[in-house]
Amino acid sequence: MTLLETNRREMLLGIGAGAALSVGSAAVAQAGGGGRKLGYAIVGLGSYATKQIMPRFKECTSSQLVALVSGTPEKLTRYAAEYGVPAANCYSYKDFDRIRDNPAIDIVYIVLPNSMHAEYSIRAARAGKHVMCEKPMAVSVAECEAMIAASRKANRKLMIGYRSRFEPYNREAIALARGGHVGPTKIINAEHGFTAKPDQWRLDRAMSGGGSLMDIGIYSLNAARYLTGEEPMTVTAVESTDKSDPRFKTVEDRIDFMLKFPSGIIANCVSSYNSNHNRYRIVGPNGYIDAEPATAYEGQRMTIRKGDATMPRVLPAGQKSQFAGQLDHLSECVLADRQPIVAGEEGLADMRVIEAIYRSAREGRTVRMDRA
Amino acid sequence: MTLLETNRREMLLGIGAGAALSVGSAAVAQAGGGGRKLGYAIVGLGSYATKQIMPRFKECTSSQLVALVSGTPEKLTRYAAEYGVPAANCYSYKDFDRIRDNPAIDIVYIVLPNSMHAEYSIRAARAGKHVMCEKPMAVSVAECEAMIAASRKANRKLMIGYRSRFEPYNREAIALARGGHVGPTKIINAEHGFTAKPDQWRLDRAMSGGGSLMDIGIYSLNAARYLTGEEPMTVTAVESTDKSDPRFKTVEDRIDFMLKFPSGIIANCVSSYNSNHNRYRIVGPNGYIDAEPATAYEGQRMTIRKGDATMPRVLPAGQKSQFAGQLDHLSECVLADRQPIVAGEEGLADMRVIEAIYRSAREGRTVRMDRA
Numbered sequence: 001m002t003l004l005e006t007n008r009r010e011m012l013l014g015i016g017a018g019a020a021l022s023v024g025s026a027a028v029a030q031a032g033g034g035g036r037k038l039g040y041a042i043v044g045l046g047s048y049a050t051k052q053i054m055p056r057f058k059e060c061t062s063s064q065l066v067a068l069v070s071g072t073p074e075k076l077t078r079y080a081a082e083y084g085v086p087a088a089n090c091y092s093y094k095d096f097d098r099i100r101d102n103p104a105i106d107i108v109y110i111v112l113p114n115s116m117h118a119e120y121s122i123r124a125a126r127a128g129k130h131v132m133c134e135k136p137m138a139v140s141v142a143e144c145e146a147m148i149a150a151s152r153k154a155n156r157k158l159m160i161g162y163r164s165r166f167e168p169y170n171r172e173a174i175a176l177a178r179g180g181h182v183g184p185t186k187i188i189n190a191e192h193g194f195t196a197k198p199d200q201w202r203l204d205r206a207m208s209g210g211g212s213l214m215d216i217g218i219y220s221l222n223a224a225r226y227l228t229g230e231e232p233m234t235v236t237a238v239e240s241t242d243k244s245d246p247r248f249k250t251v252e253d254r255i256d257f258m259l260k261f262p263s264g265i266i267a268n269c270v271s272s273y274n275s276n277h278n279r280y281r282i283v284g285p286n287g288y289i290d291a292e293p294a295t296a297y298e299g300q301r302m303t304i305r306k307g308d309a310t311m312p313r314v315l316p317a318g319q320k321s322q323f324a325g326q327l328d329h330l331s332e333c334v335l336a337d338r339q340p341i342v343a344g345e346e347g348l349a350d351m352r353v354i355e356a357i358y359r360s361a362r363e364g365r366t367v368r369m370d371r372a
Numbered sequence: 373m374t375l376l377e378t379n380r381r382e383m384l385l386g387i388g389a390g391a392a393l394s395v396g397s398a399a400v401a402q403a404g405g406g407g408r409k410l411g412y413a414i415v416g417l418g419s420y421a422t423k424q425i426m427p428r429f430k431e432c433t434s435s436q437l438v439a440l441v442s443g444t445p446e447k448l449t450r451y452a453a454e455y456g457v458p459a460a461n462c463y464s465y466k467d468f469d470r471i472r473d474n475p476a477i478d479i480v481y482i483v484l485p486n487s488m489h490a491e492y493s494i495r496a497a498r499a500g501k502h503v504m505c506e507k508p509m510a511v512s513v514a515e516c517e518a519m520i521a522a523s524r525k526a527n528r529k530l531m532i533g534y535r536s537r538f539e540p541y542n543r544e545a546i547a548l549a550r551g552g553h554v555g556p557t558k559i560i561n562a563e564h565g566f567t568a569k570p571d572q573w574r575l576d577r578a579m580s581g582g583g584s585l586m587d588i589g590i591y592s593l594n595a596a597r598y599l600t601g602e603e604p605m606t607v608t609a610v611e612s613t614d615k616s617d618p619r620f621k622t623v624e625d626r627i628d629f630m631l632k633f634p635s636g637i638i639a640n641c642v643s644s645y646n647s648n649h650n651r652y653r654i655v656g657p658n659g660y661i662d663a664e665p666a667t668a669y670e671g672q673r674m675t676i677r678k679g680d681a682t683m684p685r686v687l688p689a690g691q692k693s694q695f696a697g698q699l700d701h702l703s704e705c706v707l708a709d710r711q712p713i714v715a716g717e718e719g720l721a722d723m724r725v726i727e728a729i730y731r732s733a734r735e736g737r738t739v740r741m742d743r744a
Binding site for chain 2: 186187189191193195234236237238240242254256258260264266268270272274275276277283284285287288364365366
């Protein structure tokens with residue numbers, strides 16, 4: 001298949017729920033209103049912000065890094081120098097609300113521990129800013145609903161950092177799965193996990209809201225939802241945590257879950273803090289589509305079995321990274337007044353299922369989402 | 373790894389529960405007492421018996437085909453001619469019990485629909501014959517227990533047709549998994565399924581006792597048990613069957629299940645009559661072992677990821693087929709008065725879990741095996 005065919009099919013299939021995903025410079029120029037770059041403030045200068053997000057602004061066509069928020073003055077000094085951010089655009093958490101008075105900041109990107117997502121997203125919306133918030137959106141359905149309400153009230157956009165939706169192989173997998181490339185999807189296996197190192201906020205429930213599911217298992221869950229385009233009807237989960245392991249005093253290690261979707265698709269998902277997984281497989285009557293690694297920062301690979309042939313699927317190189325694609329998508333949505341394809345409602349939908357997964361594992365029974 | 377190393381490790385690890393698996397002509401000659409071949413009667417001349425089992429006797433060193441049992445005279449005539457079986461050694465179901473008087477028959481291999489396994493296994497034991505019975509062993513735990521009791525009372529062997537235990541890649545996977553090749557096993561994914569054609573006994577509960585789980589899902593279950601060497605503590609299952617599909621009026625289509633083992637290993641298993649799967653993956657902290665196809669009649673392939681390298685594992689060609697290995701194993705056990713590595717107790721262990729899987733799916737809750 002040629003790139004043209006791929007793009008054409010994606011256009012026809014309309015990736016995303018009710019919103020076209022603009023990809024490539026032509027679309028950006030169109031959406032970006034002649035190249036205006038919206039200003040981002042990054043809130044929380046941890047490893048993901050500084051190593052994955054901030055270096056990608058140089059790829060962006062509609063987004064630029066203009067402000068930093070951190071509780072550590074040394075980090076502000078260091079990254080302000082590295083990215084040419086003026087001292088006036090550096091904030092502590094204490095004076096965070098002063099971003100209201102800074103017109104250079106259009107969008108606030110929350111990259112804090114999960115338990116702080118709701119508070120800072122809501123404060124950003126109240127300060128009149130659009131919000132990008134890392135996943136998981138928050139630590140409860142109630143918090144997600146409060147965040148959506150705050151952004152609506154402020155008439156500002158709210159988007160969740162589901163970067164895989166801007167990654168070419170994942171977009172291809174969505175198109176192939178929903179387009180029935182191996183027939184109508186029957187089963188999805190989605191597996192995500194890594195070996196958690198001790199002594200970090202992810203392992204402290206007060207900061208993280210939960211264990212592997214909140215952190216890496218959410219990739220399995222979100223993939224099951226975006227590959228099907230459906231919401232699960234029932235959730236069945238089993239947790240397995242060695243409570244004598246000092247890492248898992250307050251959060252779960254492994255939690256595996258099965259989702260049953262209205263069309264009959266079953267998703268069989270792994271979430272683990274004690275083994276390495278990064279893959280999904282979409283099974284249809286005529287074969288399967290494998291992605292491994294599926295949702296890594298880079299290096300995605302896809303293999304398709306159809307009929308009796310098993311072949312790698314290689315997409316053209318040189319496309320915009322998922323990180324830059326994610327950043328620019330919100331900018332373009334702001335400029336064109338469109339709803340992001342992964343708005344707050346998407347984070348809320350995941351959180352509803354996450355709460356059902358925890359409940360199912362706790363109660364040892366299948367949970368129906370309409371009664372969750 | 374050389375063949376020598378492989379065999380040496382298998383010897384050291386002692387594949388199977390308390391019984392060494394003899395492989396290769398030297399072991400056979402030793403066990404076989406100078407080359408005596410035991411006589412098999414095949415009961416049920418369906419596709420599996422005639423296409424997979426009967427053609428493999430020519431590979432056997434301790435087994436030979438000497439008798440046939442069928443309700444269809446044309447089949448008896450045809451296969452008796454093809455395999456040189458005398459007319460006196462051909463039986464209908466009506467005169468099945470006369471095998472008692474035929475000293476040429478040492479072993480009776482039951483390849484009938486599942487609901488007939490118990491009856492014919494018990495009648496064969498009462499006729500003084502050793503029994504090989506296809507899997508699933510029967511359609512209930514109670515039947516399995518009755519079969520074991522009948523063979524014990526008759527002082528005859530009872531073995532279940534778990535051919536994968538005699539297949540080189542599966543033996544390798546057991547050795548690697550239990551030997552910690554990628555560290556202690558954390559998660560096993562086992563997926564088996566195929567697209568069931570309509571109008572066959574497998575889809576009639578009165579004959580089959582159940583749907584995909586009884587037929588192909590048992591491979592996922594049995595693999596989870598033989599790869600861990602443990603019995604599950606809890607079982608959580610979800611069934612998904614389109615009852616409007618005429619194939620699934622009386623049996624289940626898909627039933628997925630999670631098993632939690634005492635060491636903490638989780639097995640995440642697929643069983644499907646509506647999509648094609650034949651694989652398992654063993655995940656440890658240092659990588660994974662993939663087998664796909666894992667339990668097919670032939671063509672097994674294995675891939676191992678360890679550290680940062682992903683490599684195929686290719687075993688030496690020309691080994692005895694799993695079918696011949698299975699047939700000869702029971703003959704050798706009879707000759708040496710040893711318990712088969714997949715005796716009736718192995719079929720019973722699977723059936724206990726199968727009943728728990730159905731119960732979990734029916735009741736929508738996790739079932740503890742000690743209360744099952």
